[in-house]
Amino acid sequence: MMYSSSESMHNETYCGSCYGAQESPEQCCNSCEDVREAYRKKGWGVSNPDSIDQCKSEGFLQTIKDEEGEGCNIYGILEINKVAGNFHFAPGKSFQQSNVHVHDLLPFQKDSFNLSHKINKLSFGEPFPGVINPLDGAQWIQHSSYGMAQYFVKVVxxxxxxxxxxxxLSNQFSVTEHYRSGDSGRVQALPGVFFFYDxxxxxxxxxxxHVSFLxxxxxxxxIVGGVFTVSGIIDSFVYxxxxxxxKKRELGKFT
Incomplete structure (x- = not known):
């Protein structure tokens, strides 16, 4: 009995192909996400999702097109090591390729990425009285086609x-902002919002x-002595x- 690609994926005995990215002969990729994950583990990128039956039947590219222009609201807590590093927000899922951190941008094949954003709150550690987080409420509007918004943070x-x-036990920080255009330099910048901290x-x-009464x-x-001193100086000057x-009037020299 023959099954079409869409029918076979709902069959309990169906075992989808991983298109060469399987780790073992028994591995199955029954969804588009399974295939993409297998590719990421291999350090490969999916060049044409329409050539993959699972992605084609799930309407993967159409889903991406339907989400075009949407924004997102990101919140959470991130634990980092006490060494210099970075965290970032960028389109596409990430994977390692030749020990390099890269993002799969093929599903987002376009000439521009709108990275305009607003930071409602960003802190390093617990709040304490008098702390000022310089990026709270910061807003950035992108004017070029795409690029990399960079924040260089010095954590104290x-x-x-x-x-x-x-x-x-908390932290304060200062920040310097920089925007790197996508067409600047020899290496094309990954579109995203990056926070480099040190x-x-x-x-x-x-x-x-406590301040003692004494x-x-x-x-x-x-304070009282200072007031009297200043008053005395002013009084002496006026007098x-x-x-x-x-005296000049008496001598007729004042005009």
Missing amino acids: PTVYSHLNEQII LSPIKVTFTER HFLTNVCA HGQRAIT
């Missing part, structure tokens, strides 16, 4: 000690402390200025 380890002896060897410590009284006295003007 920070320790915050509360009055109740609670200690928060840790500072310096640690900052904040400690909450210290408060000393500060008040210093001597008035005397000089009066």
Whole structure:
């Protein structure tokens, strides 16, 4: 009995071809995602999804076209090692090819990628009183066809000690923004939003402390003394200025 490609995929005995990417003769690829995953493990890219029965029957390319122009909202927590590195958001699924991290962009065969984005919140570690995250609320609009939005982040380890002896181990960071156009340089830039981070060897410590009454009284006295000193200087300036003007008038030299 013969089955069409769409009918055979719903058959329990169906074992789809992996198109040369199978790890063993018994491996089956019953969906387009299975074939693409097998290709990624081999470090290959799917050049023509329509030539794969599973992708063709699932309407893979049509699904990609239907999603064109859509945006996405990304949130979550990422654990990173305490060494320099990067994390990024880019179209296409990633895989390793010759020990190089690459993305499969063939399903998105187009001349432009709109990477306009807004960062609602980005922090490295737990929040603490007074912390300012410079990228919170940052918005970037892309004006060229495609390219790479880059954020170079310098992370500073920070320790915050509360009055109740609670200690928060967190981080602060500064950032420099850069945009690399897709046609700049010899190597074509991967379209995406990249965050390159590096840790500072310096640690900052904040400690909450009670101010004693004697210290408060000393500060008040210093403020009052400063006010009187400034008032005395102004009064002396006005007094001597008035005397000089009066003296010149008496001598007839003031016009």
